[in-house]
Amino acid sequence: MAIKTIGKHCKGCGVCVTFCPKQVLGLDALGKITIVDESKCITCKQCEMRCPDYAIFVEKK
Template sequence: MAQIKVDLKRCKSCGICIAFCPKNVYAVNKEGGPVIAQPELCSKCNLCVMRCPDFALELEV
């Protein structure tokens, strides 16, 4: 299973990672940012990491 890490100091809660995730791994927190809700669904496609404008995501496989 892939491990997704969100650097909350870098994350601006833009929601791009949530929008681009084809497997709906993320949920939205009260600030509009990502919460890893279903990590077991991650297909390791890396779209969230590539699209994050703030380099706040890391995918460990």
């Protein structure tokens, strides 16, 4: 699986971080999306579905 984030689109609302069931995501010092631990990702795509800014995409490989 691969997680792609687009920093330019992210506004740091934190919705993806809240709804990620495996704590894969976090916000960096600038308040933008960052991947904490990609190995924990179960590809549930909650983040991709809920991101209001189209800043995160998860693909199965």
